[in-house]
Amino acid sequence: MSEMTYRDALNLALKEELRRDPSIVVWGEDVALYEGSFKVTRGLLAEFGGERVLDTPISENTIVGVAVGAAMGGLRPVAELMTVNFALLAMDQIIDHMTKIRYMFGGQVNLPMVIRAPGGGGSQLAAQHSQSLETFFMHAPGMHVAYPSTPADAKGLLKTAIRDNNPVMFLEHELLYNSKGEVPEDPEFLVPFGKCDVKREGNDVTIVAYARMTVLALQAAEELAKENIACEVVDLRTLAPLDTDTFVASVKKTGRAVVVEECWKTCGLGAEIATRIYDGCFDSLRAPVRRVSGLDVPMPYSRKLEKLCIPQVADIVAAVKETVAAKY
Amino acid sequence: MKEASLRAILPDHELVRMYEQMVLCREFEESCAEQYTKGHITGFLHLYSGQEAVAVGSTHALHKDDYILSAYREHAQAIVRGAEPRRVMAELFGKSTGICKGKGGSMHLFDPDLSFMGGYAIVGGQFPIAVGLAFASKFRKEGRIAACFFGDGAVNQGTFHESLNWARLWELPVLFVCENNAYGIGTSVERASALADIHKRTCGYDIPSVRVDGMDVMAVHEAVKWGAEWVREQSRPYLIEALTYRFRGHSMADPGKYRSAAEVELWKSRDPLPAFAIRLIEEGIVTQAEMGAIKQEAIAIVQEAVTFAEESPWPEDGAVWEDIYV
Incomplete structure (x- = not known):
């Protein structure tokens, strides 16, 4: 065990999984060169290179849709939406496509993908940047939704999300990024889904x-x-x-x-x-x-x-x- | 200028196969209309009659493992790619033997073994997915391109512009093929697009494009052949606008009153099937008698498909909970 922040625990989960599985790719707005608006992707570009860690245009619906296609094509994309508020621009790809494709195509394809999205209120970011939209995602069958409260859960749940063969909406709370806690160092430490x-x-x-x-x-x-x-x-x-x-x-x-x-x-x-x-x-x-x-x-x-x-x-x-x- | 001999472009057997598929698609769609009227096919039903040259000309110009994505008028795209007509018909009937177990229906055909990556029913929804498949192909060095078919109505969705920009920015092998059939339901291209020359809309993304006669199967074939190879070699997107026409309404619910009889007749006089048949006969590739046999064969395949669909079992109730999660 070592003490680290929720942010660093997420960062470690990403790094461990990127090292483990070469089919994992990461993209989003400002995740590579700028290392993420909340710095969760710090160091990823330097370690894994521009083929696997990519900055995108500000096109949220397409950020998700390209991940859907890449997952269909055999990769395991981890896409970041800069904040969950922008998921509303991507709801077509999230709800109409990501959660529907497996079912409406008769189970012939899996979408092993993760959408990471920081959210929550309390930072005085006003109406358009402070929303808690978790219920929106829970409401739709066809994806898993994780929302950790501690650094250990953040690490273990994100690793489980990345290894899940279902699409996962992975929510992170902006006010928890600096919170600290003990986190297992074992790279096989996973927190199961569906367990309170x-x-x-x-x-x-x-x-x-x-x-x-x-x-x-x-x-x-x-x-x-x-x-x-x-x-x-x-x-x-x-x-x-x-x-x-x-x-x-x-x-x-x-x-x-x-x-x-x-x-x-x-x-x-x-x-x-x-x-x-x-x-x-x-x-x-x-x-x-x-x-x-x-x-x-x-x-x-x-x-x-x-x-x-x-x-x-x-x-x-x-x-x-x-x-x-x-x-x- | 005299048109090049068909034989100079493709071998006889492939030319005949293309014609057979065009006839099969027409017969399939007309049979769907009949089955819809009888109540065997329900929900939305968008028929492809009139546009066959685009699906057939394109598919024959692509590699077998190139990805194909389309919208919701995609029965012909799936069948030309190799989907069994009986399993497509069973899907339309909602039967368990359907290509998607009856879960998708007319608008959501899919078969990964054929690299047919789906029919999508949200206008423009397939654009980013095609970009993602092209990314996966490039990342895995597979040499496959993603051929993304869409209608004229889709070019005013944000995903069109986001995906063109993205595909060019990341240098991805996507072939965008616009099937411009002149109307998004009842709204003509001129009434929906500030620039009605759809192929010119790529200039903002530094993507080359071409307009082609979508009623001429060989013209489509040539354009897609050239475009697909350019996309593959350059690893960059390209766009083809095929001018075509649907002979029926937008869907079975649409009587098509927004189009004049004269306009419909003009386009029907350019029907891609007889146009291609005449060339095949003129060049001695198919005889008149063989033409008749091709049609009879298509009718038999479609009839067998209908019988198969009728006799197939409904899905078990338990299937409703299957296929949501892995």
Whole structure:
């Protein structure tokens, strides 16, 4: 194990996989010479050369579409969208093509490709650069969706994504790039898809979260522990496949659930998780499932307003307390 | 100037094969129309009748392992490439024996063993995929090019411009072939494109291009032969605009009222099938009697395809969950 940042863990995953498999190629806007807007691709051009690490024009739909074609042609492309917000320009290739091709062509072709996309709010980048679009991708069958919360998961999940023979939407949280943690050095360290990670155990209430919301949930759990409320924090890690069994088992144990989502509340992934909890363990529930969500507004620029729109530790603490206090 | 002898260009057996395929495609499409009317084929159905010279002339000018991609009017492209008519018909019927197990239908034919990399039904969706296949071929030093077919309507999509730029920038072997049949559904090229000379639109990307008579199978063959080899040798994109015409509406739902009867008749007088047949007979490559036999053979193949499709089983219910993920 060695301590490194989420950014460096992702960078290491890319380097290890590029060394392992010569059919892996990396492209995106400013990923090569400039080494990435968030420097996740630092050093790749120098080590692997311009045939495998390529800068592209600002043509997001085509960045994805060329990866679809290259995957069809026998390569394993890892394409970067500079931010997930620009995925909206590429939704035709992502949804109409990438997720459909295997099915509509009768399973005759695989698309082993990854789209990396940093996202999330909290950096005062205003409405067009602060979106949390994870629910959009979960909604469409035909791709896997990963969204790590720790450096170790970042490394292990990205390596699994690159080795997956299905297309993967790999989301990264911009505010986690500098977060630090212990990361296994083993180049065969992989984190499986479709397995939640119980990041903290507790018997009073289950907090289901993902990515940066997991980090906030753990901070909330720490505060709540001082008031003798024991939270179990379940980190989804992959949104598709969604490991329903693990969070339902946790709620069966605790009888209470709070779901934390950074995305907009309306039709947000928290609604899906709450429904699965109701379906999976209604009889075990001692209180309704609560949701802590992003506000249903375009993200404002002002620091004061932006903070209102993104779930905060205090919001999670309050939701847990209300859930625990509820008498039914 | 007298046209070059057909025999100087291709051997007899290939010329005959090309004609046979043009007739087969026409018979196949006309049979599809009948099966649609009977309710055996449902959903969208876009027929290729009138455009046969483009698919046949092009495919014979490409290497067998060159990638072909097309849009949603692609039955003929798949069949000329080698897809069995019976499995294409079964696909249109939605049967389990279809080329894509009945999951794709008319607009999504695909067979990787034939390097036929798909019919795509979002206008312009195939452009970046063709660029990606060309990248993979170049990266793996396979020597294959990607031939990307599309309609006149697709040139106003962003993907057209993004992909031309990209293919030139990365020096990728993509042959863009525009089947300009003069209308995107009911909107004529002149009403959709500021510059109606589609082949000239590549100048912004430093990509050479040519316009060819898409009703003349040998003209298409010559242009694609030259273009494909240039693309292969230079590892750079090239664009061919083939002027053609669909004899039917955009789809079976379209009566085609936006086209005058005189215009349709003018184009029908240039039908690529009899035009090629006359040349084959004049040069003594095929006799009149053999022409009749070719047509009868095509009708028999199509009839067998319909019977096969009719008698094939529907997919099992469980198939609905298959093929989403590996």
